[in-house]
């Protein structure tokens with residue numbers, strides 16, 4: 001080693017610290033305004049005696065009284081509760097069983113199943129519902145085949161149980177992921193201990209594994225109830241034709257058919273909001289505060305798999321049957337509908353092949369516009385949202401900003417915002433805040449609504465990666481002389497790049513497939529995919545709806561592939 | 574080089590006190606070590622100086638600069654404290670080359686390109702890494718990473734150097750080497766250095782002075798030899814080196830000669846200091862106990878015991894001797910067979926502590942677990 005000279009001291013200029021505070025406050029305020037902005041007018045509108053755009057409103061409870069006096073509301077509430085119950089039990093049972101089988105047993109084809117199970121999360125909801133209809137509605141392919149061979153079909157899609165079955169498409173993957181996450185954090189040695197004590201494998205699953213999953217199962221159940229209360233498209237398509245209203249379709253119908261009852265709608269919306277917020281609170285309570293923030297611990301302990309013995313292949317067969325019936329056939333139905341004149345068992349599909357529906361989509365201005373609009377707000381919105389969420393995450397977890405600890409809960413709160421409530425809220429905001437009024441009829445208003453609705457997904461992706469980056473890395477930059485913002489820019493953001501790319505992809509897919517908040521915002525010129533599909537369907541045009549659904553799936557697949565190839569993004573939920 | 578003054582520093586985490594009433598001065602150019610078991614608040618103290626932890630009370634100054642003062646609401650942000658910090662994990666930025674890591678503090682200070690190149694070269698030369706300037710962190714060994722972290726911490730000429738267990742992530746052999754290197758490095762650069770470790774050997778070998786911490790407060794401050802030979806609590810005695818602590822009762826007390834009867838065997842030992850209390854602990858280090866042949870019959874200044882276990886530890890033997898139920902550890906170069914023996918204490922090495930101080934012994938100190 002050389003004799004070291006004492007290094008001359010260099011000083012730094014002291015600009016930059018005020019910028020830190022400005023960014024931190026700015027981000028916090030922006031988040032507050034974005035997330036609570038839409039909520040305030042909804043609640044407020046429920047408590048005044050006239051539409052918000054008329055001046056001189058008086059505070060009143062009349063809207064709630066009127067709501068209570070409306071028998072349609074009570075029947076919608078009853079339906080929703082029944083629907084939630086019917087969706088929850090099979091959703092939890094199937095999702096949890098699949099997770100246990102994949103994570104803990106020697107079931108054949110585990111890798112394949114584990115990918116296929118979560119694929120429906122990326123499918124557009126409306127398109128898939130159409131697929132279900134083509135297969136399982138009374139005149140659908142499968143129903144007809146069953147009726148011919150067994151005399152009758154034991155199910156009816158246009159009913160509450162029918163809606164509950166179709167919801168499985170989305171809820172089973174969610175439950176599956178939650179339970180799997182819990183299983184992977186559980187030590188298998190407890191199960192091994194029971195095995196060595198002489199218990200049979202299936203008995204171990206039943207008496208040891210399942211009880212330990214109880215919190216995860218409860219959380220999953222609450223999540224499904226939340227989904228059932230929020231969802232709009234499914235009850236609109238399957239319930240409306242047979243006059244079954246749920247809360248969300250009741251809201252939607254009342255709003256669109258009877259403008260004089262906007263106060264009542266707002267009252268119902270705030271009730272729905274309160275309920276779902278309560279469910280979210282319950283869910284976080286059950287999950288335990290800590291687990292929300294835990295990152296996947298990289299403990300690569302070998303998992304001991306229970307042998308299923310002679311059940312192995314019968315179970316694999318059963319699950320394959322489920323995959324075909326619930327995941328593959330609806331997609332096939334959707335694709336076939338988009339490429340045939342008419343897709344029905346009465347006519348061989350190969351004789352009526354056509355590209356007509358795609359031509360319709362590309363020749364009709366409104367339909368084409370809904371694709372380009374969705375792409376536009378998807379690209380712009382996902383990038384903007386990722387930027388805001390990244391800075392928000394840095395403020396929340398990497399700064400000394402006074403209100404930092406409030407940010408994660410605020411950003412996770414939109415999980416409790418029903419799409420239709422966000423829609424009503426944004427609508428009112430644009431009506432009331434004059435400078436924002438021009439936004440109301442543009443795609444940008446819709447983009448904001450979609451971003452607000454989906455922040456939790458993107459934020460979770462960024463947060464889990466951020467928490468895995470050692471805080472000493474930024475501490476080292478601070479002590480080297482960098483301000484907070486400079487540290488974020490030059491150290492944390494570069495290290496966070498894969499997570500940010502993942503967030504962009506997730507937000508893009510979410511924005512592309514979302515539609516519920518937009519149903520009140522769409523007019524000519526700012527159409528987006530989902531709403532257009534909904535309207536086309538109501539008008540009876542199944543072909544173009546299917547074509548749009550297929551296009552949506554293709555765009556989603558491309559986005560995921562681009563993320564994977566260009567940035568190595570692997571989507572984990 | 575300025576000196577660092579820490580006074581009455583305290584920090585609470587959500588109601589729990591992590592450190593309390595920490596007061597010390599790191600003198601100009603001094604190598605000062607904070608030593609203590611894991612969780613005693615060393616890192617918290619160090620990071621409070623660096624501005625990365627927010628103390629609840631107290632004052633920190635560096636030369637003329639007040640870095641922190643709770644009563645005057647002064648809390649200078651870390652980027653304006655001029656502390657070069659080496660973190661336990663080294664915290665080398667993985668997306669930058671060695672040269673870029675070291676140049677980063679200079680870029681922040683708007684130094685010219687040529688000057689940056691010159692200075693980075695110079696600093697890398699100082700830490701023997703000039704050849705690896707273009708490497709990326711994952712291509713470096715633990716020892717090299719540690720030196721990159723050190724280079725980065727000193728490149729802009731910080732006022733003080735703060736090191737948080739920089740050697741604990743190295744394997745035993747390398748650690749020995751790095752220790753010598755660090756000692757030479759620090760004395761040649763002459764930076765005021767606050768060094769944190771839970772390793773007593775490291776502290777003894779490197780420090781000008783040691784601050785022994787326990788459970789958030791300071792136990793003792795002093796030069797290594799002083800703390801080792803004159804610990805002022807059973808905790809310090811047992812944390813630095815190993816110490817026998819024998820329970821006994823003072824039967825005769827003078828200003829510089831006290832007689833203590835040991836519990837169990839009832840034998841007496843003489844000590845050259847006043848008894849602090851009636852119930853005492855007699856502290857004697859294994860190397861200050863001599864084993865003598867039981868047959869010599871020199872009973873005046875010796876204890877009787879039974880040698881039960883012998884372990885060969887390389888440079889010497891370690892014996893366990895049972896004295897009426899109290900176990901003594903004895904270190905000796907001579908080889909003895911199990912059986913009855915006599916023990917003689919080197920009287921300069923024997924100290925007395927009140928028995929009430931024994932409740933916070935450092936006998937079962939765990940190795941710290943690093944996340």
Ligand SMILES: Nc1ncnc2c1ncn2[C@@H]1O[C@H](COP(=O)(O)OP(=O)(O)O)[C@@H](O)[C@H]1O
Pocket residue numbers: 586590591609610611612613614615616617618941
């Ligand atoms: N961020 C924190 N939140 C709560 N408690 C903490 C935090 N950091 C440290 N502590 C607690 O403060 C005490 C001192 O910790 P630390 O300074 O890291 O100890 P050391 O570096 O000596 O091992 C410990 O009890 C530790 O649990």
Ligand SMILES: [Mg+2]
Pocket residue numbers: 612615616617
């Ligand atoms: Mg520490």
